[in-house]
Each structure stands twice: as C-alpha cells, then as structure tokens.
Amino acid sequence: MGKQKRVFEDELLFFRALADYTRLRLLNLMGTDEVCVCFFVEVLKINQPKISRHLAYLRRAGVVEARREGKWMHYRIIEPRDPRAAKIFKEVRAWLNEDADMQRDRERLAKVCCAPQPPLQLRRAPRPASLVA
Amino acid sequence: MGKQKRVFEDELLFFRALADYTRLRLLNLMGTDEVCVCFFVEVLKINQPKISRHLAYLRRAGVVEARREGKWMHYRIIEPRDPRAAKIFKEVRAWLNEDADMQRDRERLAKVCCAPQPPLQLRRAPRPASLVA
C-alpha cells in the first residue's frame, strides 16, 4: 500500500477554490446556467488563459463541469459530491447573488448576451440559454 | 474621498481563513468553548509562534476573539458579522465536527485536559470549562 492520502485534502481544495476573487466572479456568472468561455473573457475583461486556468481549478475542486459544443466550451456549476460541501456551496452562491458587485457582473453578461450587435469576438458564439428567451 | 475599498475584500478574507489546514484544526478545537493557547500547542504538536500567527489570522477574519486571563490567552469562536458568512461558518463547523481526523483532535484535547498528570507545560494552565466537568 502506498503513502497515506494527505489529510483533509478535498475539503481544503474546495475552500481554496472559494478563496479567489476571479473564481468567485466566474461562479457568479454561472449562477443560472452554463456559460461559454468567450463570454467570461468578454464580460470580465480578463485574458483567456487566466479564465481557463481558473475554470480548470474550479473543475478540479469539483464545483463545475464542462461541455463541449464544437469549438466552444460551456461551463456549469455542479453539486459537490460531499453533502456538507454542497450545502455550503449553495450558501456561498446565495451570498454572491446578493452582492452588489456580483450583480453588476451578471447585468453585464445579460447585456453582452442580448445586444443586437454583439462584440466582434462573440458574433457566432452560442449564448447562455436562459438569457436569450 | 480616498481610494475605493478593494472589492469583496472581507468576503475573501473569510474564505481564505478557511483555506488552511492548521486554521481549520484550531477552529475545530474551539468548537465547544474557549481554549487556551497552550492547549493548542500541546494538542496539535505545533510550535507556539505558528499557533499564534494563525489565531491572529482568524481574528482578523472576524471568526474568533481573544480574552486575557492573567498570563494566558483564551480564544473562542464568534459569529461573523455578515449573516451570510455566519450561516456558512456554522455549516463549516458542522462539517469539521463530522470529520474523523478532526474528531481525533478533539479527543486528544479532552485527554490532555482531563489527565490526572497533565504535561509539564500545562500544570498551571486554565482548562477549557466544558471539559473539566
């Protein structure tokens, strides 16, 4: 048998995932449904590699999952496996939902998403389902 | 008016406080009531400056407070001011309470605390109230 698994490692990964502003902003934008990477880049005005790295982190932490659609990748929030983590995660998302700055981010997503003339980079990008109704 | 307060700073401080194993262990030991610094040192077998630094961190994050009793300092958990943080914090503590490793730490505290012949360093230290009943 190999070396013992490091103690409390999954739990710490979960908390560390929440301890970064960019990652909280990403989670916030995924609040309602899945979002395409290019929208994160546009709405948050953050370069693409940084966005991708933080999304990968969230995925390793078990709080989001990805779906491919052609060239595009959609990310959505999933329930953490541990029920305790799941409960905490729900509360965190509710907290984000209340925060004024986070609300502004969501409004920017809605705006970019529904604009009649979306920015060049997003002309052909698939929009978040709930926002195109 | 000065520079704008950095966005989401308090919330991040709170999450960062939870993103460290030593700090979670400290919070766990304070689960029931206030604990004297020297007990943390003895139970966790961690040097005193490290314990003090992490306790200071938890204090800055607004999740513990300190009380002096002569030469000794007692730390106890307090409710975070923000009600959302308070709710999350409660869940986190419940999670710690379930974890097997954390439970072992608490047992070690109870053992050290109630031993008829406590270790030299603790001969005269004030014991956690709830464990001397």
Place this chain on the structure above:
DNA sequence: ACTTCATATTCGCTTTAGCGAATGTGTTGA
C-alpha cells in the same frame, strides 16, 4: 526592579499561487 512565564511579533527564508506571453490541442470549414 528584576525574573519568569505565556503569548505576540518580527525576520529571513522557502514554498506556493497567480500572472501574461507563448505555445499546444482539438474542431470546423475551405
């Protein structure tokens, strides 16, 4: 006043996290 004891803080160092720029990968359409 001086010493001891419990704890806090500082200092120099090591490790880890996060970053932008560059590059790699996988998909689509010509």
Place this chain on the structure above:
DNA sequence: TCAACACATTCGCTAAAGCGAATATGAAGT
C-alpha cells in the same frame, strides 16, 4: 490537407503565504 478558430496548457517570472528561529511584550511573582 490546411487555415482559422476557441480553448487549454506550459513557461518563466513576481508576489504572497507560510514557516522556524529569534526577539519583543505584558502580566505575575519575588
């Protein structure tokens, strides 16, 4: 098959976190 596109990953660097050792502080007893 090749170019364009969307995204992921790697690379080298910088900044921040965490550490043990040393030192400072503050209360108590002599």
